[in-house]
Amino acid sequence: VKYLSKIIYILIFLVMVTSPYAGHTYAEYARQSTGEDSARVSRFGITTTATCNAFLVSYMGTGEYADETTVASTDGAKVFAPGTSGILCEYHITGTPEVRTLVTKTATVTMNDQWTNDEGDFYCPLSFTIGETTVNGLNYTSSAALIAALEAEMERGNGAYGTNYDFANASTSAVHNRVVYWHWPLEGAHGSEITQTMENDNALGNKAVKPTFAVSFELTVEQVD
Amino acid sequence: LKYNYLPRIICVLLAMVMISTIGVGYTFSKYVVDSRADDNARVTKFGVTAVIEAGAFSDTYKSPDGTLTTVDSIDTAKVLAPGTEGTFSGINVHGSPEVAVKFLITADLDLGDNWVAGGGYYCPITVTVNGTDYCGLDYASADAFEAAVEAAITLINDQVYAPGTNLAEIPGLNGDYSWFWTFRADGVKQTVEKDTELGDNAAAGNPAELSLAVTVKVEQVD
Numbered sequence: 001v002k003y004l005s006k007i008i009y010i011l012i013f014l015v016m017v018t019s020p021y022a023g024h025t026y027a028e029y030a031r032q033s034t035g036e037d038s039a040r041v042s043r044f045g046i047t048t049t050a051t052c053n054a055f056l057v058s059y060m061g062t063g064e065y066a067d068e069t070t071v072a073s074t075d076g077a078k079v080f081a082p083g084t085s086g087i088l089c090e091y092h093i094t095g096t097p098e099v100r101t102l103v104t105k106t107a108t109v110t111m112n113d114q115w116t117n118d119e120g121d122f123y124c125p126l127s128f129t130i131g132e133t134t135v136n137g138l139n140y141t142s143s144a145a146l147i148a149a150l151e152a153e154m155e156r157g158n159g160a161y162g163t164n165y166d167f168a169n170a171s172t173s174a175v176h177n178r179v180v181y182w183h184w185p186l187e188g189a190h191g192s193e194i195t196q197t198m199e200n201d202n203a204l205g206n207k208a209v210k211p212t213f214a215v216s217f218e219l220t221v222e223q224v225d
Numbered sequence: 226l227k228y229n230y231l232p233r234i235i236c237v238l239l240a241m242v243m244i245s246t247i248g249v250g251y252t253f254s255k256y257v258v259d260s261r262a263d264d265n266a267r268v269t270k271f272g273v274t275a276v277i278e279a280g281a282f283s284d285t286y287k288s289p290d291g292t293l294t295t296v297d298s299i300d301t302a303k304v305l306a307p308g309t310e311g312t313f314s315g316i317n318v319h320g321s322p323e324v325a326v327k328f329l330i331t332a333d334l335d336l337g338d339n340w341v342a343g344g345g346y347y348c349p350i351t352v353t354v355n356g357t358d359y360c361g362l363d364y365a366s367a368d369a370f371e372a373a374v375e376a377a378i379t380l381i382n383d384q385v386y387a388p389g390t391n392l393a394e395i396p397g398l399n400g401d402y403s404w405f406w407t408f409r410a411d412g413v414k415q416t417v418e419k420d421t422e423l424g425d426n427a428a429a430g431n432p433a434e435l436s437l438a439v440t441v442k443v444e445q446v447d
């Protein structure tokens with residue numbers, strides 16, 4: 001026991017003496033700093049569809065004539081006639097992008113100059129329904145006015161939308177997900193206030209150069225810087 | 226019980242002596258010609274500060290005029306999009322140490338595997354390091370782009386700077402790293418279609434990601 005105590009004292013002394021040198025050997029000036037950051041690409045995920053397959057070369061009847069072809073083009077051209085109807089255009093936007101977006105709908109409607117009755121007055125019995133809105137050709141006195149009204153309604157909702165705008169949400173999608181219907185009613189189907197007459201309808205059908213109607217629709221959703 | 230501790234204490238002390246004696250040996254084991262004179266000294270100045278701050282990316286971005294929020298992450302994740310830019314506050318080292326120093330800089334740019342559009346690698350991000358632009362579209366792969374940026378950041382590694390050097394004035398050391406994603410720069414390399422594909426992939430749950438980690442260590446040269 002006596003020797004052990006001495007050995008311990010000697011070892012403690014040696015540790016005390018040598019430790020500063022060991023410390024001196026390993027110590028040095030040093031300073032370190034680290035920075036880090038990361039991100040992912042923002043979501044876009046917009047889908048758009050737009051179709052305008054408005055007219056046909058033949059139409060089936062309704063009611064008791066539902067199984068019969070009641071209108072048929074003789075030359076393969078698409079036609080319309082009293083009592084026919086269809087979908088003029090249909091367009092949809094879905095998605096919730098994380099970026100601000102600009103919606104641009106461009107409707108282009110063209111009508112030739114044959115939409116006149118026997119008196120030479122503008123006469124278009126085509127009626128268009130977009131949601132709760134109806135654009136009735138009989139309410140207009142010129143093709144330019146009708147075209148402007150129809151194009152404006154089809155393009156409703158153009159403009160910029162904020163980030164994370166849900167285009168498909170039921171409360172916001174009314175102007176972004178629409179079906180545009182067209183209809184040429186038979187005489188009287190428009191209602192009492194409408195001045196549609198069989199004579200005027202016949203005038204359109206009897207023209208040597210038939211009245212024409214064409215539509216195109218372009219839909220773009222793009223990021224805004 | 227008293228005697229059971231003693232061998233252990235002795236073993237511990239022996240081990241400490243062996244360890245510290247190495248230092249003594251290293252310090253003293255050399256040829257020595259001794260002469261003696263008196264002198265005194267103070268500890269040399271180090272006084273180096275090395276700071277790197279993150280903050281390169283954000284969960285929202287404003288329009289160029291600052292009036293509108295044009296990008297806003299739906300889940301508060303940091304994002305990047307065409308037309309956005311940011312600054313990664315790069316290495317910021319100051320001081321004039323009285324010892325020779327060198328820098329050990331590590332940079333890790335990680336792009337992941339989702340920078341893919343048009344059927345191949347596509348990264349329209351440009352990283353600017355010390356005034357030089359490194360655009361991801363100039364490289365054939367994410368690995369090559371990562372390597373170029375990392376090499377630029379670590380350019381001065383292993384260079385030794387003499388005592389008294391003002392570290393703030395070392396060319397290529399201090400400075401921010403910035404990045405940008407050009408907005409609608411339709412060209413041969415960057416296209417709206419491919420940019421949009423990256424955004425659609427993100428919406429589908431496969432976002433391209435980018436991270437940059439930089440570490441700087443300033444240490445005395447013995």
